[in-house]
Amino acid sequence: MRESTVMFLHYITAILIAITGLIHLLANNDPAIGPLIKSNTALYLGNMAIFLAALLYHAFNGVRVILIEMVPDRCWTKWIGWAILIVGVVTYAVGLQVLMVALGLA
Amino acid sequence: MASEEAKDYVLPPEVLEETVRASEELWKPVKKVKFRIYKYNPKKDYAPHWEEHELEVSKGMTVLDALLTIKGEMDPTLGVRYSCRMGLCGSCAMMINGKQMLACQTRVLEAAGDGDVVELRPLDNFPVERDLAADFTHFFEKHKSVKPWIIRSDEVELNNPTGPYKQTVDEYARYYQFTDCIKCGACLSACPTAATDYEYLGPQALAQAYRYMVDTRDDGLDVRIAVVDTEHGCWRCHFAASCSDVCPRGVDPAQGIQLLKRLIIKRKFGYKPHKPAEALPAKVKAESKSGG
Ligand code: SF4
Ligand code: SF4
Ligand code: FES
Numbered sequence: 001m002r003e004s005t006v007m008f009l010h011y012i013t014a015i016l017i018a019i020t021g022l023i024h025l026l027a028n029n030d031p032a033i034g035p036l037i038k039s040n041t042a043l044y045l046g047n048m049a050i051f052l053a054a055l056l057y058h059a060f061n062g063v064r065v066i067l068i069e070m071v072p073d074r075c076w077t078k079w080i081g082w083a084i085l086i087v088g089v090v091t092y093a094v095g096l097q098v099l100m101v102a103l104g105l106a
Numbered sequence: 107m108a109s110e111e112a113k114d115y116v117l118p119p120e121v122l123e124e125t126v127r128a129s130e131e132l133w134k135p136v137k138k139v140k141f142r143i144y145k146y147n148p149k150k151d152y153a154p155h156w157e158e159h160e161l162e163v164s165k166g167m168t169v170l171d172a173l174l175t176i177k178g179e180m181d182p183t184l185g186v187r188y189s190c191r192m193g194l195c196g197s198c199a200m201m202i203n204g205k206q207m208l209a210c211q212t213r214v215l216e217a218a219g220d221g222d223v224v225e226l227r228p229l230d231n232f233p234v235e236r237d238l239a240a241d242f243t244h245f246f247e248k249h250k251s252v253k254p255w256i257i258r259s260d261e262v263e264l265n266n267p268t269g270p271y272k273q274t275v276d277e278y279a280r281y282y283q284f285t286d287c288i289k290c291g292a293c294l295s296a297c298p299t300a301a302t303d304y305e306y307l308g309p310q311a312l313a314q315a316y317r318y319m320v321d322t323r324d325d326g327l328d329v330r331i332a333v334v335d336t337e338h339g340c341w342r343c344h345f346a347a348s349c350s351d352v353c354p355r356g357v358d359p360a361q362g363i364q365l366l367k368r369l370i371i372k373r374k375f376g377y378k379p380h381k382p383a384e385a386l387p388a389k390v391k392a393e394s395k396s397g398g
Contacts (some may be wrong), residue, residue, distance in 0.1 A: 003335050003337055003339060003341045004335045004341065004367075004370045004374065005374070006341075008371060008374070065342070068303065068338070069299060069302050069303040069306075069342060070303075072305045072306070074305060077337045077338070081337075
């Protein structure tokens with residue numbers, strides 16, 4: 001994947017974090033809208049799944065960028081990318097699992 | 107007639123007197139300044155060390171003048187690179203009291219400020235060639251990697267031009283600012299990303315890539331995107347703009363990099379900044395020659 005695609009997604013996920021994070025905050029803190037969101041399991045789970053994915057992508061890509069800059073050797077650059085991708089996917093899978101358990105879906 | 111014309115150019119005595127006085131004032135020694143100079147020859151020395159020299163300096167004396175005086179009178183082994191002495195060749199960039207500057211464009215008194223010490227060392231983020239001269243090999247390789255020349259697909263026209271490529275003043279203005287780069291290396295030296303990531307293409311090369319990508323005569327947009335849109339390319343710029351802060355020519359490479367990023371994203375959606383300019387037809391050339 002071109003670096004511009006990776007970084008474009010980095011910016012997109014920043015916007016997604018703001019939107020889904022706001023929905024998450026409203027769901028848990030706003031007495032008027034909160035119950036409405038929470039009662040719709042698909043909406044709540046969908047929002048959390050996107051929030052988690054965006055958050056992990058943004059955070060792990062940030063770590064990747066730092067590592068690339070700290071270890072500039074070109075032969076390490078690709079390995080760093082793959083290692084971060086694997087750790088990110090595993091973390092996401094675990095996170096989803098925890099979410100499903102918390103919502104009583106698994 | 108000739109002497110009449112010549113008479114017009116003779117300065118009035120009072121102006122001449124004032125000019126001579128101002129010039130004497132400029133070169134009159136006004137202060138003793140201590141120069142703390144980095145000395146290191148990687149081929150011979152185990153480690154770098156500092157040497158100190160004291161000089162009487164005048165208002166007009168530049169750091170390069172001082173260095174050449176030191177080299178001529180005190181330390182003939184001093185390694186310093188220079189050529190034009192007028193801020194055009196980019197050879198004499200160095201760290202002057204911790205900041206990237208051209209030695210030939212910086213007056214000693216301006217560098218010393220209220221103090222009386224001027225510390226000189228080679229550019230940060232560059233290997234040392236000898237003493238104050240940095241090794242520019244990697245820097246020029248990066249510059250070359252972005253293909254800083256006009257790329258065309260019409261090779262026949264390129265090799266046997268029938269006329270100049272058409273370009274309006276507005277089109278020229280798009281990249282004019284970046285043509286002022288003298289490849290002094292100050293920007294790369296000030297860049298915090300380049301300090302850790304030595305593979306990072308750097309502000310100079312990236313700004314030059316943009317300069318050619320928006321030149322209407324050029325047709326190498328995608329070829330250059332493949333070079334700059336990489337892990338160690340333009341996306342590693344965090345826009346701290348230290349590069350633009352130290353650029354002695356006001357090129358503003360940081361701005362060039364942000365414009366380059368925007369251009370690459372727009373290209374993803376099919377945008378091209380221009381159609382490659384066509385050569386001016388012979389008829390237009392003939393008309394413009396005859397003033398028609
Ligand atoms: S952009 Fe400015 S600082 Fe950088 S090499 Fe060119 S002239 Fe020097
Ligand atoms: S703006 Fe970019 S290129 Fe310039 S100093 Fe900062 S990180 Fe380096
Ligand atoms: S000697 Fe040419 S820029 Fe200083």
